[in-house]
Amino acid sequence: MEAHPALKAFMCGSLSGTCSTLLFQPLDLVKTRLQTLRNNAKPGAPKVGMFAVFVNVIRTENFFSLWKGVSPSFVRCIPGVGIYFCTFYSLKQHFFLDRAPNAGQAVLLGAGARAVAGVCMLPFTVIKTRFESGRYNYVSVTGALRSMYETEGVRALFSGLTATLLRDAPFSGIYVMFYSQAKRALPQEVASSAYAPLVNFSCGVVAGVMASLVTQPADVVKTHIQVNPSHWSTSDAIRYVYKHGLGGFFRGAVPRSLRRTLMAAMAWTVYEHLMARMGLKS
Numbered sequence: 219m220e221a222h223p224a225l226k227a228f229m230c231g232s233l234s235g236t237c238s239t240l241l242f243q244p245l246d247l248v249k250t251r252l253q254t255l256r257n258n259a260k261p262g263a264p265k266v267g268m269f270a271v272f273v274n275v276i277r278t279e280n281f282f283s284l285w286k287g288v289s290p291s292f293v294r295c296i297p298g299v300g301i302y303f304c305t306f307y308s309l310k311q312h313f314f315l316d317r318a319p320n321a322g323q324a325v326l327l328g329a330g331a332r333a334v335a336g337v338c339m340l341p342f343t344v345i346k347t348r349f350e351s352g353r354y355n356y357v358s359v360t361g362a363l364r365s366m367y368e369t370e371g372v373r374a375l376f377s378g379l380t381a382t383l384l385r386d387a388p389f390s391g392i393y394v395m396f397y398s399q400a401k402r403a404l405p406q407e408v409a410s411s412a413y414a415p416l417v418n419f420s421c422g423v424v425a426g427v428m429a430s431l432v433t434q435p436a437d438v439v440k441t442h443i444q445v446n447p448s449h450w451s452t453s454d455a456i457r458y459v460y461k462h463g464l465g466g467f468f469r470g471a472v473p474r475s476l477r478r479t480l481m482a483a484m485a486w487t488v489y490e491h492l493m494a495r496m497g498l499k500s
Contacts, residue, residue, distance in 0.1 A: 224307055224308050225304070234489045248272055252268065253442070254351050289349075303489055306327065321398075324395040328390035329390055337383075340382060381436050382436075392433075395425075422482055434471045
């Protein structure tokens, strides 16, 4: 029996998410460590950069500690990216079957798909952030779920929902807008040539940089809420970061921009290639 096109989109998205998650997990860990370093929070303290965190993790733990949090990342990203692309494909087929969405509609399309995926996968996002922070001694994803549920309640598993949506929905909306507009601006012969995957990847890099920078403050706020076990609200986290200077809202911007840009570009490139191989219009 032929699989439903939306299911094919889910499968393509999941495969692309698997590749990009494994490859770029160290950048996510470094981003989280930078955002939660206590000495960075003190005014006048020497700044710690991305490279210093890389070296420190390898020296004090080991090389493979750079992939700490990859288990919840897989649990979150494999179905999460699948849900995102499945929702994106379904919305696009429903509302834009006969025409390409304009810039504003592309923002709503990307934001809507990411909001659905973000809410579904939020508990695993919280666990991933805690694994990466190095402040919790969770052994497994199931153990972390059980520990959080027993000690902090269900509410902890959905901490940072507002900040996550403020980060993910605009990121995907801006990303899809820049990505689709960049592709539309290309000559048809380039977009359909043998270099199409490279062209898609390049468009994705440009879109990812723009979207990452705009949504960086929300990512910092989300991290602080999810790492803190005392049920901070979004406003609590904003005040905490602001107290130590506006620069705090952009801490970890370099590794996050690298990871989100390369991950999104790879995910979209693999997704579109797989969809084309299946004979579906992405």
